[in-house]
Amino acid sequence: MPLPRLFRTRPARLLLALALATAAAPALAAPPSDADVNRLLAASRAQTMLDGMLPQMEAMQQQQFAELARSRTLTPEQSERMQRIQQRTNQTMRQALAWSKIRPLYADIYKQTFSKEDVLAMAEFYESDAGQSLLDKTPQLMQNLMVAMQAHMQPLLADLQKDLDTILAEPSGN
Structure with missing residues (x-):
């Protein structure tokens, strides 16, 4: 069955397709x-x-x-x-x-x-086997990430400690 004359232009066909897709979205x-x-x-x-x-x-x-x-x-x-x-x-x-x-x-x-x-x-x-493997290895992954994050953060924390020590060493009232 041919499309009505109204829907023969490209913009009108796109609008029709969008309307049909939107109407079907809740079902999907x-x-x-x-x-x-x-x-x-x-x-x-x-x-x-x-x-x-x-x-x-x-x-x-x-x-x-x-x-x-x-x-x-x-x-x-x-x-x-x-x-x-x-x-x-x-x-x-x-x-x-x-x-x-x-x-x-x-x-x-x-x-x-x-x-x-x-x-x-x-x-x-x-x-699946891949999903079960992920679940089996997640605790070790998390532990490895925590160790890596601590190592990554250590220099930053050391710099913060130096800044804190400098602030605390300054005479109060300045």
Whole structure:
């Protein structure tokens, strides 16, 4: 069937194509289903990754408490209370970040952010040998990046320390 005379010019055909593409866009960007998101979360080992982050977060928190304790002279009672607060904080953090509470948050955010096509493509990737290799090597990659970043930042931090020492050595009131 030939196009109506109105759509025989190039600009009119482009406008028609744009209108048809725009009308079809919502159908192309269908939201993922719960099953799609669950597949991706399982394939990407999201729960394992979250569970692996908890000890790191607790270690960072423990360092903060230790620094706080070192910066003050604490009585044995204060030290004991601080330890109880730290334990309670760890427990609260573990409860708040439990997979049963976080999984719905992940699912909602994935649904808001990605289309069904995106989620299925990511799930296929993570289910592939390459995706599994990426997941297996990510912790080592992150550790290597942290070491490299610290080495990269060391000269900058040394320069900042020199500047700070110079500022602190200046007489006050100037």
